[in-house]
Amino acid sequence: MGFLIRLLINAIALWVTxxxxSGIDVTARTxxxxxxTLLVVALIFGVINAVLKPIIRVVGCVFYIVTLGLFALVVNALLFxxxxxxxxQFDLPFVVTGFWSAFWGAIVMAVVSWLISIVIPDRSERS
Incomplete structure (x- = not known):
């Protein structure tokens, strides 16, 4: 159940993003x-973050320390x-045009996802 809630939160945050x-669009007609599309892209986003982000944190640990965490913004943009x-590649009608769109999109998505998570906490956080 927590997985589905997280997926819905990411999909809503993605829609707000x-x-x-500008430069991040869902081009589906209906x-x-x-x-x-938003649900599938949210799933892709979750899988990419779950798999690659821990690896990047370990490998890029020095960059995180030297830049006082600002490197995380670049990493989030590249993951987006x-x-x-x-x-x-899956022919989904979802487009991210360029690094700066991804940069601002990752920031907006993180903030919106965090705000929604405050309102709708995971079951594990309620206990």
């Missing part, structure tokens, strides 16, 4: 197609850009 950040590329 497409509304706020509302159902857009919702399905990778999510757009993977979505394109």
């Amino acid at each position: 497409t509304v706020i950040v 509302a159902g197609g857009q919702a399905a 850009l990778l999510t757009g590329w993977v979505a394109g």
